[in-house]
Amino acid sequence: MTSGYRATLELVLRSLGRPNDSVWYEDPGYLLARGFLAETGVQLIPVPVNEEGIDVERGTQLDAQARFALVTPSHQSPLGHTLSLARRMALLDWAEQASNWIVEDDYASEFRYLGRPLRALKSRDRHDHVIYCGTFSKVMFSGLRLAYTVVPERAVERVGRVARSMNAGSPTLLQAALADFIEQRHFARHLKRMRTLYAARRVLIVRALEQAFGERLAVELPQGGIQFAAQFIEGPDGPVDDVAVAARAREAGVAVLPLSIWYANGRMRRTPRGLVMGFANVADAGEAGRFALTLCECLAG
Numbered sequence: 256m257t258s259g260y261r262a263t264l265e266l267v268l269r270s271l272g273r274p275n276d277s278v279w280y281e282d283p284g285y286l287l288a289r290g291f292l293a294e295t296g297v298q299l300i301p302v303p304v305n306e307e308g309i310d311v312e313r314g315t316q317l318d319a320q321a322r323f324a325l326v327t328p329s330h331q332s333p334l335g336h337t338l339s340l341a342r343r344m345a346l347l348d349w350a351e352q353a354s355n356w357i358v359e360d361d362y363a364s365e366f367r368y369l370g371r372p373l374r375a376l377k378s379r380d381r382h383d384h385v386i387y388c389g390t391f392s393k394v395m396f397s398g399l400r401l402a403y404t405v406v407p408e409r410a411v412e413r414v415g416r417v418a419r420s421m422n423a424g425s426p427t428l429l430q431a432a433l434a435d436f437i438e439q440r441h442f443a444r445h446l447k448r449m450r451t452l453y454a455a456r457r458v459l460i461v462r463a464l465e466q467a468f469g470e471r472l473a474v475e476l477p478q479g480g481i482q483f484a485a486q487f488i489e490g491p492d493g494p495v496d497d498v499a500v501a502a503r504a505r506e507a508g509v510a511v512l513p514l515s516i517w518y519a520n521g522r523m524r525r526t527p528r529g530l531v532m533g534f535a536n537v538a539d540a541g542e543a544g545r546f547a548l549t550l551c552e553c554l555a556g
């Protein structure tokens with residue numbers, strides 16, 4: 256158990272990293288982890304992502320010997336795509352050949368609205384290269400600061416030793432309370448209820464955005480998770496300044512993030528512009544409509 260995904264990353268880097276390591280990082284990819292990794296001094300290798308997930312072939316061209324690949328296979332952060340089977344196999348092959356580690360950030364797979372829940376990449380990990388990372392931040396709430404990792408057998412001793420030497424771990428009282436919550440079946444009930452609720456809320460917000468923005472925003476119904484990215488369509492005035500739009504939105508009380516800052520080269524002309532937003536707290540159609548109209552006004556400036 257750790258106190259969050261970044262704490263898991265710190266544990267993994269301290270246990271299995273070496274000086275001057277390079278790390279494949281999804282581009283675009285999870286902002287907060289990118290900031291943390293930059294602080295640690297590892298060399299970040301941004302690897303492009305498309306609708307099939309991380310481009311393993313491109314990653315291999317950029318740096319075949321990277322020590323870690325950090326990926327979000329079930330719900331790419333922030334674009335929401337699922338890593339295809341072909342890419343899953345290619346990624347596992349890469350780790351096998353280079354004898355390196357894949358860090359699977361499975362932060363939101365409990366929320367899947369279409370079909371059956373997805374199998375983790377870890378479930379195909381025949382040669383023990385995947386470090387599985389789960390968290391209770393999305394499925395419960397992020398203030399809980401509880402996450403967990405399942406490390407390959409051959410790394411258990413080393414990771415366990417470093418975990419004990421690093422700090423005293425996450426609070427045992429919280430862990431015990433959560434364990435009771437799970438054992439007494441409240442967690443399963445909570446998941447079931449939230450899945451239904453969030454599935455409906457995502458439709459409300461997507462429909463409201465489509466109505467408010469028309470052709471100016473490309474938005475797809477998210478298949479999982481509790482957030483999504485919508486992309487601005489470039490007009491005659493050039494790329495939309497999504498940083499300014501998001502700042503105006505925050506001032507108007509709507510918490511969204513600009514999509515471009517999730518990219519390694521956020522200010523390049525060709526970087527997609529858009530908004531990353533959560534939908535878990537959109538209470539009803541009226542609120543979704545107000546939220547979408549406010550964002551539309553923020554686009555106009």
Ligand SMILES: Cc1ncc(COP(=O)(O)O)c(C=O)c1O
Binds near residue numbers: 285391401
């Ligand atoms: C991509 C991604 N990974 C992991 C997490 C969980 O991070 P933590 O466990 O530090 O709250 C989040 C939460 O926002 C996330 O968006």
